[in-house]
Amino acid sequence: MTATDEAPAALPEPAPDEIRLAAVLHALADPVRLRIVTTLAAARGTEQNCLAFDLPVTKATQTHHFRVLREAGVIRQHRRGTSKMNQLRTDDLDALFPGLLDAVLRAAARD
Amino acid sequence: MTATDEAPAALPEPAPDEIRLAAVLHALADPVRLRIVTTLAAARGTEQNCLAFDLPVTKATQTHHFRVLREAGVIRQHRRGTSKMNQLRTDDLDALFPGLLDAVLRAAARD
DNA sequence: ACCTTGGTACGAGAGATGTCAAACTACGAT
DNA sequence: ATCGTAGTTTGACATCTCTCGTACCAAGGT
Secondary structure (H helix, E strand, C coil): CCCHHHCCEECCCCCHHHCCHHHHHHHHCCHHHHHHHHHHHHCCCCCEEHHHHCCCCCHHHHHHHHHHHHHHCCEEEEEECCEEEEEECHHHHHHHCCCHHHHHHHHHHCC | CCCHHHCCEECCCCCHHHCCHHHHHHHHCCHHHHHHHHHHHHCCCCCEEHHHHCCCCCHHHHHHHHHHHHHHCCEEEEEECCEEEEEECHHHHHHHCCCHHHHHHHHHHCC
């Protein structure tokens, strides 16, 4: 395989200028998704596969929540083998909405 | 009238320890309510009556949105004469979730 | 007393959301 | 080839949300 093939198969996500504040806030306004985001933030940089979160919902519901987060621009997902890896889009969010993600994460920690 | 009568008739609102992050984020995750909040923030301290916002929805819908914000703990409302005055609960929110409101307001300004 | 103004209450409807079960796909290991 | 693991898809369901129109109430001004 060539070098270009090593690029992870990223799933469709909004470009930075397509990320809407209301959509981001909506994505974060759910306990399950908030937990996903705080878990991802705690494992800074380290990618996590979807089932590594021990969420109190079924697989189908998890798929739903991960998609909401990705389509809002909060996380990035790409396939690796049979798993799907997740990371926070920290850089994009910080550039667009400085301080927002940090404030939410700190707030969630105290919640 | 006595001094105690001058206390504004505040409408029911959650105590600070009853304010939930998910509820606040959900309250902010709506374009109409985001506009209410930014308008209130722009008129710092100055109270605004409900119909002074020029919102693109009917009175009934406005009542709904103001209630969502109040029940989430984002705004405080009290009657004055025939009007109802609104203010941001800046102090409570800053104490609970430091930086969150500011980050959202700055984000909304750039949105 | 009347009317105007600012706001609420009550349905009601269209659509979004969170959840699940069950069947399915895709990849990797054995 | 078979099996297990990880995740998706579909369809369904209950609930919530945003919106409206209409009727209503309450406080002030004339």
